[in-house]
Each structure stands twice: as C-alpha cells, then as structure tokens.
Amino acid sequence: MTANQLLAFFILMISSNLYFSQEVVIKNDKVLLDGKQILKAEKISLAQYSFFSMKDDEEILLYKYMDNETPSYVSDDYFILNFLTEKVKVESTDLGKVANFMNSKKGMEKIIKWLLKERVLNQNGELNPDRVIVFKEKYDENITARTLR
DSSP states (O other): OOHHHHHHHHHHHHHHHHHHOOEEEEEEEEEEETTTEEEEEEEEEEEEEEEEETOOOOOOEEEEEOOOTTTGGGOOOOOEEEEEGGTTTEEOOGGGGTTOOHHHHHHHHHHHHHHTTSSSSTSSBBBOOHHHHHHHHHHHHHHHHSSSS
C-alpha cells in the first residue's frame, strides 16, 4: 500500500467515525442527544452528578469521584457509577473514561457517550437492565470491597 492510499484510508476511517458519532451536550441541567433532551442533570458538587429520567423524574444514575481520602495522591482515585433504579454500582480506576480536568460537565458528557456506546442508555435516556449487568461485568473493579478502612 502506498503512502497516499494509506492516508486516504485513515481519512475515510476518521470521517466515517465522526459521521456516526452522536453529539451529547449538557446545557441548563438538560442532557441533549443530537439536540433532543433525554435526561435531566444536576451538579451536586465538582465530584458528584445526578441524572434523572424524563419519564418520571426518578434519579437513575449517580456519578461520584472518590479521592480515597488522599487528595494529593491521585493513583488511588476512582469513580463510582451508581445505577440507582437497577441497584447496581460500578467502581473503576479507569479515569480516562470520564476525566476532563477543570470541566466536570465535559466529563459527564463523556460518561453519557460511553453509556450510549455500551447500550446501557438508549436513545430515549432509558436504562437497559441487561446491558447494565454486562457493563458491570466489564468495568467494575469492586474497589470498596478491596480497600481496608
């Protein structure tokens, strides 16, 4: 493959990925997917967000960032995604999935995109209970149970 063909291939791959990506924006406590509101959001603090169903205004997801009581040591930090209606909690140290330093709203948009990609959330902002279980199996590190207090 020549360099020009290789470059054309990569441009095609990138453009098709951008074409099929969905735009998630949090604005005025609304989670918008391609301009349509799918959830309500509430920023509780810099380290905590809640997401609510449009159908019945029930809290379905709580995000928490935990510094493990060591603010100056970030290697032991993790986040919790608590799917409240499904009674499922996912704890992970993979901060790259959610981190967007100095802008917690962008980090929350990243989480919603991730949940949409994993089909945990559908296009209407509803949780898929089967996919929540799969998500837990894939990403939960069960940090609290492994941590001595």
